[in-house]
Amino acid sequence: MSQGNGFRDRLEPTSAHALMLDEEEAFAAEAGGWLRGTSTPTPWDAAWQLLQKESATYWLATVGSNHRPHLVPVLAVWDNGRLFFSAGATTRKARNLDHDPRCVISVEVEQLDLVVEGKASRTRDTATLERVAAVYASVYGWHVVVNDGLFDGTAGAPTAGPPPYGVYEVTPTTAFAFPLDPTLTPTRWRFASS
């Protein structure tokens, strides 16, 4: 990638954490070539709101107990700024997350490439699952029944394997946007740990 750094940091919400300097340098190098603009950083809300009503192929990256990375397309959804995906218990992604919940979700939409680093945790709360199910139905036309903390009652999601599916929420630690429009600035958001 070419030289130059247009990377702008943005803390969302207020975070006391700072990335290690060597990581900052590395990220700056990776940002070079994608963007040259100098406009102000994109608010996080603008990034996820851009995505929330769009269907898209998201990529889920995990690491297995053999220290090998694993990357698969998943259907992910946003509910009020929170990021969810689902996975059958026997899939490699689910087994990897059992071993290590740290993951990365990335997505390419028309305007930008977004990378979200964080931790995936199973959510079993019925009210949350009902809301997430409603988003799946409206965005992907995928209809599920919430049953005992799982998505069930469906003929199976395309390429998702047989039901039921566990539902995971990704709690972001860091996110990156690489906008395709060269007048926009690549942005890193760091999230306060809860």
Next chain:
Amino acid sequence: MNEPVAQLDERFSDPDAQPTPWTIAKAELEAAQLSWITTVRNDGRPHVTPLVAVWLYETLHFCTGPEEQKARNLASNPAVVVATGCNQWDHGLDVVVEGQAERITDQATLERLAAAWAATWDGRWKYRVTNEGFAHPDAGGRVLVFAVRATKILAFAKGAFSHTRYLPTTG
């Protein structure tokens, strides 16, 4: 990967699905504008970043500055996944290449790769071949070049949904 064996995984496919022919998956890799590379950080977390990959000699190639996060990750763990595809969920094909990253320093291969990179996008990816890989023509920054020695390639067809696995026939 030369003419691998294609296997349909019925668990992740429509009932009447057929495996995606290798020539179709390969065409997707050859035409890719943008790929995602996944490596493993020293602390065990996955790292994902977009990049421009090049398919040549039946092999996927990518390059990176030696200070970039993915290069640091590969120095201690060469396991890598590179994926490309279509950002629509209900049509198109996603292709995932799993394997080991290996440095390329052979001069003739680097010359061919530099020409291949220059032919992608609008011609902005111009590299000069050096003894150890590439250099940026202007700033002269070092760029390491890697081949992905594929252990497995997966194709996820969308619309008529199917999941096809390609395994090397030799080696």
